[in-house]
Amino acid sequence: MGLELEPLFQAWSYFRRRKFRQCSDLCSQLLERPPGEQEPDSEYTVFQAAWSLKTRALTEMVYVDEIDMDQEGIAEMMLDENAIAQVARPGTSLKLPGTSQGGGPSPAVRPVTQSGRPITGFVRPSTQGGRPSTMEQAIKTPRTALTARPITSASGKYVRLGTASMLTNPDGPFINLSRLNLAKYAQKPKLAKALFEYIFHHENDVKNALDLAALATEHAQFKDWWWKVQIGKCYYRLGLYREAEKQFKSALKQQDMVDTVLYLAKEMNNISSAAEYYKDVLKQDNTHVEAIACIGSNHFYSDQPEIALRFYRRLLQMGVYNCQLFNNVGLCCFYAQQYDMTLSSFERALFLAENEEETADVWYNLGHVAVARALLQTASSLAPHMYEPHFNFAILSEKVGDLQRSYTAAQKSEEAFPGHVDTQQLIKQLKDHFAML
Known part of the structure; x- marks a missing residue:
């Protein structure tokens, strides 16, 4: 006969083996136990542990890595809220009639990887991307090594995350956020972090997640870098990029973390500056494959294919x-x-x-x-x-x-x-x- 595990330990074992559904169901059974069936003097501890573990399990079931560059579909391309009109509205232009509204053809579209870096010509894990500016370019643009086919929109992904609670809980959401006392949970760091991940990823309720993060970082006297990163993530999701940048930079001053740098890098996308840095890399190591490929790709999307060809031929000479x-x-x-x-x-x-x-x-x-x-x-x-x-x-x-x-x-x-x-x-x-x- 096999050894029967204690229910809470078994639920934790399911979680470690990424069997999140079994973990959530077992935690639900523990949370439904009458107080008399629980061990003396351990009622609150078991309940708290089961609640936290179920929250983490539900979060992992729908978790999306926020570090990767958001994928934008054709809907975002055609309905970009941050786009500026290229031509003045009729009757509002200061230019004389008959004059040109712009000079020359637009340069080629420059795709980026999911992590926000320029296309380099070399495949990396989970590299997709490319953001054509028009519907025609989305259909007709030639595919370089890493450009991708039209993909589902980022907003659609967040909508699916917002309905995850109804899919995983037929009887309704596990936590009723409208009745939640966020100030109370903000004073309990261990529970607050698990609750934030659940609200942000599982419920896709950025407003409540931001409120909880703000209360928690205030309770920590603004000394916890982790909460500043979470506030930055909320601001980024809401489109408040300047505020997000401030939070990420403040977090880096307290703790150097690779993830924080990657979050901050999502807001830059400065192709010209990146090319200059890659040139500095070549001054240090003139055989650096990544730098050569990135500079070559930058020249190609700047309508300089002849110059780009020199860099790619250099890679061939190096044995790539x-x-x-x-x-x-x-x-x-x-x-x-x-x-x-x-x-x-x-x-x-x-x-x-x-x-x-x-x-x-x-x-x-x-x-x-x-x-x-x-x-x-x-x-x-x-x-x-x-x-x-x-x-x-x-x-x-x-x-x-x-x-x-x-x-x-x-x-x-x-x-x-x-x-x-x-x-x-x-x-x-x-x-x-x-x-x-």
Whole structure:
């Protein structure tokens, strides 16, 4: 016969093994016991321990790591409350009629990882992200190594957390927050911390969580860094970023914690400053892969694919050899109009892909190459006197194996620009290939 464990200890064992449902059910049984069935002089202790343990179990069932960058879906992209209109309302502009409202095309969209760092070209755990500014960019933007497909919104995630109490408790929420005396619990640090996590994560009641954190940090005479971090989390969730920044910085003065720094980093997202810091890193270590990749990615999203290509080639020279790098090289070559290297880079990326997601991203980018080939064919028919569309179409056709159409386009390119050396070399290669057939 097995040894029967004491109920509270068994509930704790369930919690340690992440069997939160069993832990919560067993704690509920302990909380429903009549006082006479409990051990003498231990009624309050058992009740308090079971209550705290159940609170933690319910929290863990729906816990979301707040350190990761919030994922934003198409709803947030199109309905951004913090966005500023790019064009003045009719009749309110100070510019004269007919003048331009802006200059030149906008730079490429710069995606970020879940942790808020720039896209680097190397996969990390749980890296998704990318925030296109328009619906069209969300659908059409080429995928670099770490850009992701449209995802569910952050607000939707918080709504789901807010209904977690009804899902886990058919009879209603475990704790009735409207009748809770927050000032009383704020004077009990151990219970207050468990209660805060429950209110913040399980109930998604940021207001009550903030009130409890404010009362608790006041009771601690503003000397407990943990409560300052929690206040910062509440401010961040409410969109009060300046107030959140003050709380995080104050907490860091009392205790250096990695999590606090990561919370603070979510508010910065200063790409230009990050690039300068990465350059300082290269001054110390010119073989630092992370810094090279980040600087290269920054140049790519600043409409400088030729410069970005130099950094990615540097990584190839250092021996970095993976799907993400060749995918980025292919994109740089494509936007730099170096079509002779574009398809070969994507082919190498497909060969090195380790999962379906990587393969899908490469094929997505290859789709843009196919669209470009069709557009070049249209451009060559509209402007037969220009050699550029003829030559680029010939290069792409040769890479996809359509040699006959490539040769025809190369001949048209030579007619438009007889002295173009690259066109002459391509024609010679195609003639040599046909001669061998």
